[in-house]
Amino acid sequence: MRPISGPDDWPGETRADGRALKPGESSVPSVFEDLIRAWDGDEVAIHYDHPSDTWMFVCIHSTKRGPADGGTRMGVYETPADGLADAMRLAEGMTLKMAAADIPFGGAKGVIAASALPEGDERRRLLLGYADLAASLGDNFHTAPDMNTTAADMDVIAERHRHVFCRSVDRGGSGDPGRFTARGVFHGIRASAARVFGSADLAGTRVLVQGVGSVGARLADHLAEAGATVFVADADAERALSIAQRIGADVVSPETALELECDIYAPCAVGATLNAQSIPRLRCRIVAGSANNQLADPEDADRLDRAGILYAPDYVINAGGVIGSWGTESLAWDADTIEARLAGIGESLTEIYERAEAEGSSTGAAAERLARARLDAA
């Protein structure tokens, strides 16, 4: 096989890791090889679609607490290895999310890394190829929508894979999980406000919603309804404007959004917006949003703590999609039960905040201890 990275004719007789070269082998270990070797997850499945140069990855991080479940994301990545690395990090986040919410699933994630987001027949063709990859993992892998995928996409995957949450409602699924996720984040924001400001009442509170896609837009609705002063930012300026007009919010440019003086910053789009460079620029008291993998590095939880900013651990506050779709489809929960469980996200956060204080640690570390203890007990 041709190496993924490095020229084929790379000179030298040993690889960068010191092992003697096999005939025809590059001296540069492939990035895929390094990533997979360094990962502590269970399994990586890969499908390459030659005609479109699309890479598809399913990463199963853990099945310790049950079959691995995680969304399928579509994206345009700089390199295929970036897509794989994203799937790996997100899969681990799903393991922690399931454990923290005490849901009997392990963690996984699928990533479809395309050169452009596909549409129409091409999208269907790629999704069916992805569905075969998912089906090859059998009962071990369950999936659902994630960034850039929809309930309609789940309908297509379900043509060939048995374990798909959030198909369209008219196909017997629970539909787009964004409404559940947004509701859970809303409860999480209220609990965080209660912790910092002494009241869960959001009237007059300044909240920045960064990313107004399927979750962020609905969160903005809930916040506006609760009387918050909402600011929205989105890479898609038109989308930002239309949501802002709908709820009477202000649009902030994505470049300067992080520096906005506000009470609460809700990252609801891509991950890693919290890092060594961005944290000193923040002018909020609380970070509480729906994005997965918000911290570039686990240490960023300490950085936020030291900056006096309360951080709602992402996989705790954003578990609403999993809770709502699983409850609806597998447990036949009614709307009141689901709402009570989504409100439970606020209670879990309060408990984590109390533990962090008692243990003198960051909220990120306290959440991770809770999730890991559940994993160890499994």
Ligand code: PHE
């Ligand atoms: N995007 C959702 C998440 O990250 C994916 C999901 C929804 C997974 C529902 C399972 C069930 O939580």
